[in-house]
Amino acid sequence: MSNKTAIVTGGAQGIGRAIVDHFLKQGWRVAAWDKDGEAVDDLAASYGGQPLLATRCDVGREGDVASAFEALTEWQAGQAAGVDLLVNNAGIASPDAGPIEELDFADWQAWIDASLTSAFLCTRALVRALRARKGAIVNIASTRAVMSEPNSEPYASAKGGLLALTHALAISLGPDVRVNAVLPGWIETGPWQKASEREAQPEHRDVDRAQHPVGRIGRPEDIAAAVNYLASDAAGFITGQHFAIDGGMTVKMIYEH
Numbered sequence: 001m002s003n004k005t006a007i008v009t010g011g012a013q014g015i016g017r018a019i020v021d022h023f024l025k026q027g028w029r030v031a032a033w034d035k036d037g038e039a040v041d042d043l044a045a046s047y048g049g050q051p052l053l054a055t056r057c058d059v060g061r062e063g064d065v066a067s068a069f070e071a072l073t074e075w076q077a078g079q080a081a082g083v084d085l086l087v088n089n090a091g092i093a094s095p096d097a098g099p100i101e102e103l104d105f106a107d108w109q110a111w112i113d114a115s116l117t118s119a120f121l122c123t124r125a126l127v128r129a130l131r132a133r134k135g136a137i138v139n140i141a142s143t144r145a146v147m148s149e150p151n152s153e154p155y156a157s158a159k160g161g162l163l164a165l166t167h168a169l170a171i172s173l174g175p176d177v178r179v180n181a182v183l184p185g186w187i188e189t190g191p192w193q194k195a196s197e198r199e200a201q202p203e204h205r206d207v208d209r210a211q212h213p214v215g216r217i218g219r220p221e222d223i224a225a226a227v228n229y230l231a232s233d234a235a236g237f238i239t240g241q242h243f244a245i246d247g248g249m250t251v252k253m254i255y256e257h
Contacts, residue, residue: 002026002027002028002029003029003079003080004027004028004029004084004085004133005028005029005030005031005076005082005083005084005085006019006023006028006029006030006031006083006084006085006086006087006231007030007031007033007072007083007085007086007087007122007126008020008023008030008031008032008033008087008089009033009034009057009059009086009087009088009089009090009118009119009122010033010034010059010089010090010091011030011031011032011033011034011043011054011087011089012032012034012036012039012040012042012043012054012194013034013036013039013043013189013192013193013194014093014187014189014192014193014220015089015140015184015187015189015192015220015223015224016032016034016087016089016090016140017032017043017192017193017220018192018219018220018221018223018224019087019089019220019223019224019227020032020043020047020052021047021224022221022224022225022227022228023085023224023228024047024050024051024052026228028051028084028085029051029052029053030051030052030053031052031053031054031055031068031072031075032052032053032054032055033055033057033059033065033068033090033122034054034055034056034057034090035056035057035058035059035064035090036056036194037056038194038196039193039194040054040055040056041054042194042195042196043194053071053072053075055068055071055072059090059114059118059121059122060090060110060113060114060117060118060121061113061121062121065118065121065122065125066125069125069126081129081132082129082130082132082133082135083126083129083130083132083133083135084130084133084135084136084231085135085136085137085138085227085231086122086123086126086130086135086136086137086138087137087138087140087227088115088118088119088122088123088137088138088139088140088162089140090114090115090118090119091111091114091115091118091140091158091159092110092111092114092115092155093189094155095142095144095149095152095155095156096151096152096155097111097151097152097153097154097155098151099151100151100153103153103154107154108153108154110154111154111155111157111158112154112157112158112161114158115141115158115159115161115162116158116161116162116165119139119162119165120165123137123169127173127177130173130176130177131173131176131177134176134177135177136177136178136179136180136230136231136235137169137173137177137178137179137180138179138180138181138182138227138230138231139162139163139165139166139179139180139181139182140162140181140182140184140223140227141159141160141162141163141166141181141182141183141184141242142155142159142183142184143183143184143185143244143246143249143250144156144159145159145160145162145163145183146160146163146183146244146250147250159183162181163181163183163242166179166180166181166240166241166242167179167240170239170240171240174239178230178235178236178238178239179239179240180230180235180238180239180240180241180242180243181241181242181243182223182226182227182230182242182243182245183242183243183244183245183246184218184222184223184245184246185212185218185244185245185246185247185249185250186208186211186212186217186218186246186247186249187217187218187219187220187222187223188202188204188217188218188219188220189220190202192220204217211249211252212246212247212248212249212252213247213248213249213251213252214247214248215247216247217247218245218246218247222245223245226243226245230243
């Protein structure tokens with residue numbers, strides 16, 4: 001069992017849950033912060049007896065983050081102080097916001113708070129603990145930060161903001177804390193949802209797979225592996241960088257034929 005500790009926001013479902021699973025299997029202690037209470041309970045039940053702290057927390061709200069940090073401090077009582085990894089993964093999954101002229105400000109703000117404000121609040125809360133162990137931050141952005149479909153302005157803005165936050169934090173927190181971003185492409189999260197919404201064997205068309213030079217849709221495990229690398233000593237010379245994990249989709253030129 002490792003003494004290392006990771007915090008994963010949005011950790012009860014999807015990519016976040018796969019990251020939680022990965023680091024638990026590596027012997028880490030993991031705290032998952034997620035606003036979906038049903039998903040948090042499902043996560044805790046699924047990993048009972050393991051070194052997991054599953055906390056209901058809307059990481060876009062300052063008070064919730066403060067309360068989650070207090071719970072983390074209590075959970076770590078008697079152990080060496082510090083956090084080794086913060087994964088800012090929380091966000092609204094759907095990118096479709098509808099036409100910009102019909103978009104309510106409250107909905108815009110919800111997308112921004114879920115991904116970008118949450119990353120700021122969680123980093124601010126945990127930066128001393130990360131410095132104590134010369135830890136790492138990995139921000140989960142999206143390939144939609146650099147390319148778009150119509151009607152995705154708030155999603156793209158929130159994820160693009162994460163890229164800017166990444167390089168700014170890398171400069172501000174170095175050399176004590178390394179900060180990088182992962183940009184997932186098309187990732188099938190169905191098998192990693194809470195029990196009531198889990199889809200064990202999602203179906204994809206041949207044309208869906210053919211969009212990817214690697215010949216398949218991405219899996220949350222692909223993102224977890226990238227996070228693992230960026231958190232490791234093997235990535236000790238990497239900070240402020242953005243890594244697209246998308247099966248090559250964003251570098252493929254597409255023409256109408």
